[in-house]
Amino acid sequence: MTTILYARVSTLEQNLGHQRTQAEAAGFVIDEVVADHGESGVSTCLADRPQGRRLFDMLRKGDTLVVRWVDRLGRNYQDVTDTIRLFMRKGVIIRTVINGMTFDGSTKDPMQEAVRDALIAFMAATAQAQAEATKEAQKAGIAHAKSDETKYRGKKPSYDRDQLSLVSDLLAMGKGTSEIAKEAELSRQTVLRIKDDPKAAESALVKWGL
Incomplete structure (x- = not known):
C-alpha cells in the first residue's frame, strides 16, 4: 500500500514544496511525490499533464492519493469528477489535506454513495x-x-x-x-x-x- 502525494502549481514561479510540507504537517506519511510544475488545472486534464498521467499507471488497489484539495487534480468540473470516480473504481483512496476529506469506493449503500458523489461534485x-x-x-x-x-x-x-x-x-x-x-x-x-x-x-x- 503506497501513499502518493500529487502536487501541482500553474506557473513556473510558484513553489511546489509547501504542498508536501502541509501534507506532512497534517499527519500524512508520504511515500512518493508526483508533481506538475507550470501546468494549468483549467485547460489541461490530469491525464494530459506530464506527471499527472503517471498516476493512472502508478496507483493500485489499496493505494492512497493525497492532494492539498481537489483543485490540485484540476479545476474542470467534468475532469475532476471523472478522475476521482475512476480512481475509486480502481480501489484507490483519495484524501485531501484541507478539510481532511476521504473518498473511496468501499461503500455499497446507495444513500452513502449519493452523499459521497454529491460532495465530490460540489468540491469540483x-x-x-x-x-x-x-x-x-x-x-x-x-x-x-x-x-x-x-x-x-x-x-x-x-x-x-x-x-x-x-x-x-x-x-x-x-x-x-x-x-x-x-x-x-x-x-x-x-x-x-x-x-x-x-x-x-x-x-x-x-x-x-x-
Whole structure:
C-alpha cells in the first residue's frame, strides 16, 4: 500500500514544496511525490499533464492519493469528477489535506454513495468556479496595475503568488479569517485585505513582478 502525494502549481514561479510540507504537517506519511510544475488545472486534464498521467499507471488497489484539495487534480468540473470516480473504481483512496476529506469506493449503500458523489461534485464545481473568479481578478488586476493612476508600485505585498492562491481557495471554501491566516502563514489583516479587494491584491503582485 503506497501513499502518493500529487502536487501541482500553474506557473513556473510558484513553489511546489509547501504542498508536501502541509501534507506532512497534517499527519500524512508520504511515500512518493508526483508533481506538475507550470501546468494549468483549467485547460489541461490530469491525464494530459506530464506527471499527472503517471498516476493512472502508478496507483493500485489499496493505494492512497493525497492532494492539498481537489483543485490540485484540476479545476474542470467534468475532469475532476471523472478522475476521482475512476480512481475509486480502481480501489484507490483519495484524501485531501484541507478539510481532511476521504473518498473511496468501499461503500455499497446507495444513500452513502449519493452523499459521497454529491460532495465530490460540489468540491469540483467550487474548484472550477474559483478558477473562473481568479481569472477575472487577474485580468482586472493587470488592467489596474497598467492604468495611469497606479504607476507608483506602493509597498511590496506581504504575500506571494502561492499564498494568494491558497487564500483564494480557502475563501472559496468558506474558511474563517483566522484559520486561513494560520494555513497561509499570513496576518489576519492581510487575509482581510485580500478578501475585501482581490483585484487590488492581484494588482500589487503584478506591479512588483511577482
